[in-house]
Amino acid sequence: MGGCTGSKMANQVGDTDQKAASKQEFEKVVDPDLEEEEEDNDDDVMSDSAFNHKASTKMRGSVSAEAYGEWNKKEAFEVPVYPKSEDQESRLKETLSKSFMFRALDAKEMKQVIGAMEEVHAKExxxxxxxxxxxxxxxxxxSxxxxCRKEINGKDTLLKTVEEGDVFGELAVLYNTVRAANVDAKTDCVLWKLDRKSFNAIVKESAQKKRERYEGFLAKVPLLKTVDSYERSHIxxxxxxxxxxxxxxIIQEGDTGDKFYIVEDGQCKAVKEGMEDKALDYHAGDFFGELTLLKDQVxxxxxxAVKDSTLLMLDRRAFKRLFGGSQQLSEAFAEQENKYLQASSA
Incomplete structure (x- = not known):
């Protein structure tokens, strides 16, 4: 069925509760393409030097705090909550969803992050x-x-201009490093800041738990059973x-495909026009969408979705990078296509 073939794979797996042993591991957790992204580290230059004031009144929400290994022991921490309008929350959510460090958060975690952001103002x-x-x-x-500027060869040099909708300062927070440049407000600005402790408590721990859950889940997928743990980790x-x-x-017949899916839970159904009596069901562990990406076809x-479902998605770039060079997986995908074609023609 072209971009919608799949393999019948059962067995779901629960969460594990292991913690990463090193902070370097988190780079792999939050974004596989971090090293490939064309980001200038010098734009990660914000600090708290201009934002030292405390919130006058704020509610608090409990969450367990920094959890990233023996080098940094876990401690109790309460994430602050700063009131916002619905419009402000909506704009922040849209912006954060585009950032590699926040795009994997679930709705509850995203709400926590947005709640913990504090409004600050900068004059031109x-x-x-x-x-x-x-x-x-x-x-x-x-707004x-x-x-972002620094001295290069004795000359004050503009590195980058950051504008409305941009997220910046994240790398220094992620790696707990010093800022690489000076930052001046080009215009009057309204900013939202998130402190490092809140970031660690919500984002780092969430990303690590998701990684552990996905690794356990993929180990039960027949397609990937023969793939070693290192390769599964990259997936x-x-x-x-x-x-x-x-x-x-989820997928519309005739559309250009740019996503590959594995069903984590729930149930989905594939139907081809004119073949409604030969619908294909997908359950936990089944996958679909691979052939469109492999063959660049619609x-x-x-x-x-037959019922509420959660799917694990790889976009085209990640799919090609992870699966494109694997002869073993390419053969497995082709085998599944042949099986479906035989079944649909019966």
Whole structure:
């Protein structure tokens, strides 16, 4: 069925509760393409030097805190909550969903992150960051623009301008390093800042738990049983969970395909126009969408959620990077296609 063939794979697996042993591991957890992204580390330059004021009144939500190994023991921590309008929350959610560090958060975790962001203001020309400051906050720009600058060969050089909708300062927070440049407000700005402790408590721990769960789940998928744990680990790096409601269309016949799916839980159904009596059901562990990506063809059937379902998704880039060079997996995909074609022609 072209881009909608799949393998019948059962057995779900529960979460494990192991913690990463080193902070370097998190780079692999949050974004498999981090090393490939064309990001200039010098734009990660914000610190708390200009934002030292405390919140006057804030609610608090409990969460267990930093959990990233023996080098940094876990401690109790309460994530702050700063009130926001529905419009502000909506804009922050849209922006954060595009950032590699936040795109894997579930709805509850995203709400926690947004709640923990504090509004700050910068005047035009105001020096916000001094080079060498420790990275204690990451920032989202609601309005305005800032310039990231540093001295290169004795000359003050503009490295990058960050504007409305940009997230910046995240790398120094992630790696607990100093800022690489000075930052000045090019215009009056409204910013939202997230402190490092809240980031660690919500984002790092969440990403690690998801990685462990995905590794256990993929180990039970027959297609990947012969793949060693190292390769499965790399596959986990690219997975993003997507939720679909009962009756929601996941793949539309005739569309250009850019996603590969594995069913984590729920049930889906593939139907090709004119072959409604030969629908193909997908359950936990089944996959679909691979042939479209392998052969660069349009979707050959429509896949719909039969009931509320959670799917693990790889986009085209991650799929090609992880599966494109594997002869073993390519043969397995081809075998599944042949089996379906034989069944549909019977």
């Amino acid at each position: 020309g105001e020096r916000m960051i001094n080079i060498g400051d420790i990275g204690e906050f990451l920032f989202v720009i609601e 305005g623009a800032l310039e 986990c790096e690219g997975l993003v969970a997507e939720a679909f409601k009962e009756g929601e269309v 979707r050959a059937a429509t896949v719909t």
